[in-house]
Each structure stands twice: as C-alpha cells, then as structure tokens.
Amino acid sequence: MLSTKDLRVSYGMSEVIHGISFEVGDTETVAIMGRNGMGKTTLFKSLIGILECKGEIMLRGESVGSRQAYERVARGLAYVPQGRLVFATLTVEENIAAGLEATGRRKIPEDIYDLFPVLRDMRRRKAGNLSGGQQQQLAIARALAADPKVLLLDEPTEGIQPSIIKQLATTLNEIKQLRKISIVVSEQVLSFATAIADRMLVIDKGQIVHEAAGADIDAQQISRYLTV
Numbered sequence: 421m422l423s424t425k426d427l428r429v430s431y432g433m434s435e436v437i438h439g440i441s442f443e444v445g446d447t448e449t450v451a452i453m454g455r456n457g458m459g460k461t462t463l464f465k466s467l468i469g470i471l472e473c474k475g476e477i478m479l480r481g482e483s484v485g486s487r488q489a490y491e492r493v494a495r496g497l498a499y500v501p502q503g504r505l506v507f508a509t510l511t512v513e514e515n516i517a518a519g520l521e522a523t524g525r526r527k528i529p530e531d532i533y534d535l536f537p538v539l540r541d542m543r544r545r546k547a548g549n550l551s552g553g554q555q556q557q558l559a560i561a562r563a564l565a566a567d568p569k570v571l572l573l574d575e576p577t578e579g580i581q582p583s584i585i586k587q588l589a590t591t592l593n594e595i596k597q598l599r600k601i602s603i604v605v606s607e608q609v610l611s612f613a614t615a616i617a618d619r620m621l622v623i624d625k626g627q628i629v630h631e632a633a634g635a636d637i638d639a640q641q642i643s644r645y646l647t648v
C-alpha cells in the first residue's frame with residue numbers, strides 16, 4: 421500500500437531523515453516509535469507531501485514523491501497532523517465536511533458518526549470548544565471523510581488522558597476492520613502502540629534502528645529505545 425526507499429529529508433543544509441526504507445501492507449497497522457526530535461513528524465510531513473524529500477515514495481503501486489499533497493490525498497493517503505489542527509471556528513460538521521473535498525461527495529458518511537457518536541451529538545458546536553480527546557476524534561473523522569486507503573497519524577495520543585487513549589486504540593482497530601485500510605502511526609506511548617500495531621519500527625536520529633512484527637515485538641526492548 422505504501423513504501424519508501426532511501427527517503428531523505430532536509431531542513432536547509434541539515435539532513436534529518438537519513439535514508440529511511442519501510443513498507444506498509446494491505447490492512448496493516450505500522451507504529452513508528454521514537455523519542456522527541458527523532459524525526460517522526462518530519463517523516464510524516466514528507467509522506468503527505470508538505471516537505472520535499474529525496475528517494476522514493478510508492479503509494480498503491482505508483483511513485484508519488486513528486487506529487488502535491490492534494491494529489492496524494494486523491495490517491496488514497498490521509499494525514500492527521502500532530503496537535504490535531506482542527507478548524508477551531510468551524511463547527512464539527514464543517515470540519516468533517518472539509519475532508520470530503522477529495523471525494524466529490526457532499527454528505528458525511530454515517531459510518532463516521534457511528535465510529536465517533538460524540539461528534540454526532542456535537543455536530544453543530546464549534547470545534548474550538550471540544551476537549552483535546554474530542555478534537556483528536558474530529559481530526560481522524562475529517563481524515564476518514566477523504567475515504568483513504570492509508571491513514572497517517574502523527575502522535576495521536578499527545579496531550580490526551582489515559583482513559584481516552586484506550587478508547588482511541590479500540591476505535592482505530594474498529595476503523596481498520598470496517599474500512600479495510602492501512603494505518604501508519606507515530607508514537608511514544610508503548611501501550612497504545614502495542615494495542616494497535618501489527619508491526620513496530622523504531623526511529624532514532626532519522627534512521628530506522630529496529631523493526632519487529634507480531635509475536636516478535638519485544639515491548640521491553642522497544643521501551644529501552646524510548647527512554648534512553
């Protein structure tokens with residue numbers, strides 16, 4: 421569904437992603453684990469097309485590295501940025517509708533409100549008045565409105581209460597089942613990643629330093645990378 425080969429991203433003269441290669445399979449959830457400043461956000465911004473990169477990005481069999489962000493969205497990639505970034509002065513409904521643009525549809529699919537019933541109840545409220553957890557649900561709902569095949573989530577648990585984090589993991593697993601999509605998530609919260617990931621990669625100083633899948637995921641080993 422999505423793969424990169426020797427991906428490199430720089431800010432000016434300074435390279436911060438040093439040749440990352442990975443693959444995300446059909447309906448697979450991949451968690452990219454790493455401490456602050458290791459390059460997770462930079463990697464995600466280059467995948468969606470906000471930052472330029474060198475190397476290759478393949479999306480559903482097509483090279484998209486030189487495509488604009490909106491073209492990648494039209495081809496099935498959606499992005500939930502770190503910090504959620506909902507439109508605070510628009511209503512919940514208007515925020516979700518913003519995600520419909522790529523599909524040409526006018527009506528918000530009911531399954532989005534089924535996944536996030538609280539958003540149905542609050543659909544006429546301004547997004548700025550929602551709690552952090554509700555805004556995170558809204559940002560995911562907006563991304564789902566674009567009908568993605570691959571959903572990118574940058575640190576979705578940041579600033580969210582533990583009970584809501586658990587619920588978010590359950591919802592992401594539900595989304596994968598219902599929509600049959602692939603999910604790539606960057607994280608520092610190991611319990612959350614363990615609840616959703618089929619595969620985990622560890623990013624350290626702009627490089628993948630560890631990878632494990634399924635029963636081979638060793639939480640203790642990964643937590644050492646996160647705490648060093």
Ligand SMILES: Nc1ncnc2c1ncn2[C@@H]1O[C@H](COP(=O)(O)OP(=O)(O)OP(=O)(O)O)[C@@H](O)[C@H]1O
Pocket residue numbers: 431436454455456457458459460461462463502575
């Ligand atoms: N706009 C920028 N200009 C220059 N350097 C930057 C810029 N944004 C990030 N960096 C640097 O790139 C490196 C990777 O940062 P990035 O934000 O991608 O890490 P991260 O793993 O997402 O961390 P965090 O969880 O804190 O967001 C860091 O050294 C950071 O200082």
